[in-house]
Structure formats: C-alpha cells, structure tokens
Amino acid sequence: MAVETGRSVAPAAGGDARGRGRGTGGAPGKTPGPLRRALATHWYAWAMVAPVVTVIGVIIGYPLVRGIYLSLTDADEANVARTIGVNEIEASHEFVGLDNYQAILTDGVFWDRLGWTVLWTVGCVSITFLLGLVLASMLNRKVRGRTVYRMALILPWGIPAFVSVFAWRMLYNExxxxxxxxxxxxxxDGIPWLGDPTWAKISVIAVNVWLGVPFMLVAxxxxxxxIPGELLExxxxxxxxxxxxxxxxxxxGIRSVSSTVILLSTIWTFNMFPVIFLLTRGGPGDxxxxxxxxxxxxxxxxxPRDFASSAAWGVLILLLLSAFAVVYRRSLRKQGEVW
Incomplete structure (x- = not known):
C-alpha cells in the first residue's frame, strides 16, 4: 500500500510542478510579455486613464475618421442622408477617392489662403513672443506695484475671446x-480699420496679439x-x-519652455477661427x-453646403500642422531640447 501510495503521489507532485511551470503564460518557464507586465504592474493607472481615453476617442476619434471619410466622397447638402418632415432620404453621395484633394491643391484659392495664413501665424507668434518676453523680463524684477501690473497684463486672458473681439470691433468702427x-x-483722418485689406490684416493681427500676450507672459x-539665482549672481x-x-x-534657461509655447501658439494661431470670423468674417472681400x-x-x-471639400480642407490643415510639429520637434532634438 505504501508503494502504491508513493506511486500515486509522485505523478500528482509532477503535475503540480508542471502547472506551476506553466503559470499564466501557458508554456513552461515563459516570462510574461512587456504589455502584460505593464498591465499587471500599473493596472490602477490604466483603469484611471481608460475613461479619459474612451471619451477622447469618441469626441476626437470619431469626428476625425468621419471627416476623412467625407473628404473622399462628393457629399454635399443635396446628397447626404436627411429627414424632411416624416420622410427620411437616404444618402446618395459616392466615393471619389482623392479628387477633392487634387481639386484643392490645383486651385489658386488654397495657395492664396495658405500664404496669408502662414503670414498671419508668423506675424502673430513672433510679436506675441517678443512682447511676452520683454514684459516678463520687466516683471521679473522687484518693482513697486508688480502685482498690479501682472494682473493688468493677464486680464485679457480672463475675458472670453468673443467678448474681446466684439469690443475691438467697436473700437475699430470707422x-x-x-x-x-x-x-x-x-x-x-480716420483709418478704415476693417474696410481696407491692408489695415484689416494689421487689425486682426493686433487683436490676436493682444489676446495671446498674457499666455506668453505667464509662461x-x-x-x-x-532659473537658479546663483547663476545670475x-x-x-x-x-x-x-x-x-x-x-x-x-x-x-527658458529655451525648453519657450520652444514649447511657440509650438502651442503656432497651432492655436493657425486655427484661430474666432478673431478672423467675428472681426472681419474674412473680409473685406476675402x-x-x-x-x-x-x-x-x-x-x-x-x-449648397459642400461637406466633402470642407472635410478635405480640414484634413489638409491637420496634415500641415502635423508636418510642422514633426519638423519642429526634430530641430529641437538636434539642438538638445528633447520633449
């Protein structure tokens, strides 16, 4: 009986050893992969981040995918799915591939708009950065009333953009x-601030600089x-x-911060819809x-509203900003500024 018991126990022990060798990975002695180790170690962090990632995916991911899809069709106001009263009309738009992009890139309108957009962005970001740098240098010193000056310079940042634009529109009234x-x-003599193309461009740049200086100043x-005071001493x-x-x-000492805020300011200014649309609506003319x-x-x-061409313009804007961000990041890495 003792021998039989020993024989019966040995396989069980071996089975337990093999089971322990398999673990949760399946193969004996196989270590879990990096993804599984990360999930096992940082599961709490992943659980906290998951809702945010899900919301961002729904709010940003779906519109992005939808926009890319529309840019590859001929969708407009007349052929999209819509409901008129009790009647539901199905979508009749068709897939056209890259025809919308070809039409945009071969049209002078796109290049004219791109040229002014680049000029507007460079002008606004350059002036905003220089003013923010100068004002920050002044407020970094111990001067009487420094707190009051800081509050006064940061005030435009606390006012909603559309309120500021409407206020400036009244100031610019001819x-x-x-x-x-x-x-x-x-x-x-009075100046046609918003009635002359040249003055209108100067006016919108001035308003955007006024709105952007507080952010640059704080940064x-x-x-x-x-910066450690010992270095200056x-x-x-x-x-x-x-x-x-x-x-x-x-x-x-401020290079890492300045490079980041310049990138952010460039992206924001490139897409600064409220200032242009509320102040001039793209005019005079265009x-x-x-x-x-x-x-x-x-x-x-x-x-009719052209959803396909509008989506294609949006995708091109995204590609331009992404290309700029990649080139800008590479130039910073070459200079030793990694972020």
Missing part, C-alpha cells in the same frame, strides 16, 4: 470708434523664475552686464480669410 475719434482729435515669467560677479546675463543665462475660416464657409455658409 465712424464712431474710439480709435478714429482720437485720431480726429489730433487732426488726422516666460514662470520659466525665468525657475555668478555671471554678475564675473563682470557680465545686464544684456550679457540675459543672453547667456536667461535665454538658455483678404483676411485663413484656411480654417474658408473650410467653415464651405460647410456652413455657401449654398
């Missing part, structure tokens, strides 16, 4: 605007205050003047029309 009244008081000021003891300290200590406002016009203003 007959009753405060700006032309001030000019008239000095014996200067630059925070970066400057993060050491440079001053070595005989460096204020400009040399700024160029050799401050600018390198002189201030940027890519995003023209895409909106195709989808919601012109008749």
């Amino acid at each position: 007959k009753n605007g405060i700006l032309n009244q001030l000019l008239a008081g000095g014996g200067i 630059m000021l925070g970066a400057m205050q993060g 050491a440079a001053e003891m070595d005989g460096a003047n204020a400009w040399q300290r700024f160029r050799n200590v401050v600018l390198p 002189s201030t029309e940027i890519l995003v406002t023209y895409a909106y016009r195709l989808s919601f203003i012109v008749s």
Whole structure:
C-alpha cells in the first residue's frame, strides 16, 4: 500500500510542478510579455486613464475618421442622408477617392489662403513672443506695484475671446470708434480699420496679439523664475552686464519652455477661427480669410453646403500642422531640447 501510495503521489507532485511551470503564460518557464507586465504592474493607472481615453476617442476619434471619410466622397447638402418632415432620404453621395484633394491643391484659392495664413501665424507668434518676453523680463524684477501690473497684463486672458473681439470691433468702427475719434482729435483722418485689406490684416493681427500676450507672459515669467539665482549672481560677479546675463543665462534657461509655447501658439494661431470670423468674417472681400475660416464657409455658409471639400480642407490643415510639429520637434532634438 505504501508503494502504491508513493506511486500515486509522485505523478500528482509532477503535475503540480508542471502547472506551476506553466503559470499564466501557458508554456513552461515563459516570462510574461512587456504589455502584460505593464498591465499587471500599473493596472490602477490604466483603469484611471481608460475613461479619459474612451471619451477622447469618441469626441476626437470619431469626428476625425468621419471627416476623412467625407473628404473622399462628393457629399454635399443635396446628397447626404436627411429627414424632411416624416420622410427620411437616404444618402446618395459616392466615393471619389482623392479628387477633392487634387481639386484643392490645383486651385489658386488654397495657395492664396495658405500664404496669408502662414503670414498671419508668423506675424502673430513672433510679436506675441517678443512682447511676452520683454514684459516678463520687466516683471521679473522687484518693482513697486508688480502685482498690479501682472494682473493688468493677464486680464485679457480672463475675458472670453468673443467678448474681446466684439469690443475691438467697436473700437475699430470707422465712424464712431474710439480709435478714429482720437485720431480726429489730433487732426488726422480716420483709418478704415476693417474696410481696407491692408489695415484689416494689421487689425486682426493686433487683436490676436493682444489676446495671446498674457499666455506668453505667464509662461516666460514662470520659466525665468525657475532659473537658479546663483547663476545670475555668478555671471554678475564675473563682470557680465545686464544684456550679457540675459543672453547667456536667461535665454538658455527658458529655451525648453519657450520652444514649447511657440509650438502651442503656432497651432492655436493657425486655427484661430474666432478673431478672423467675428472681426472681419474674412473680409473685406476675402483678404483676411485663413484656411480654417474658408473650410467653415464651405460647410456652413455657401449654398449648397459642400461637406466633402470642407472635410478635405480640414484634413489638409491637420496634415500641415502635423508636418510642422514633426519638423519642429526634430530641430529641437538636434539642438538638445528633447520633449
């Protein structure tokens, strides 16, 4: 009986060993993959992130996929699915491939809008960055009333953009605007701020700069205050003047922050719909029309509304910004700024 018992126990023990060898991976001695290890180790973090990822996928992912699909069709107001009273009309649009992109890229309208959009973006971002840098340098010093100045300069950031734009629209009024009244008081003829193509472009850039300076100011000021004071003191003891300290200590110290805010400001300005549309509606004529406002016009203003072309314009805008972000990131990596 003892021998039989031993024989019966041995296979069971071997079976347990083989079972332990398999573990949860199946094959004996096989270690779990990196994805499984990450899930097992950081399951709580994944559980917390999952709802956010799901919401973003629904809010951003679905419209993006839908827009790409529409850009490959001839969908417009007359052939999409719609309901009229109790009648439901099915969609009759067809797949046309890349015809919409070919039509856009061979049309001078796209290149004219792209040229002004690039000029508008470069002008706004450059002026905003320089003003934010100068103001941050001034407020980084110990001056009387610094808190009041900070609040006054950050105030435009706290006002909704559409409210600010409407306020500026009243200031730019050619007959009753405060700006032309001030000019008239000095014996200067009024300026057609929004009626002349050149002045309209200057006007929209000025409004966008006014809206963007507070963000740049806060970012630059925070970066400057993060620079160790010992570096500035050491440079001053070595005989460096204020400009040399700024160029050799401050600018390198804020490079990582400035490169990031420049990228963000570029993306925001490239797609700055409210300022252009609410201030000039792309006018006079189409002189201030940027890519995003023209895409909106195709989808919601012109008749019949051209959903396919509007979606194609949107996809091209996304591709342009993605290409810029990739090139910009590579240039930063070459300079040693990795983010």
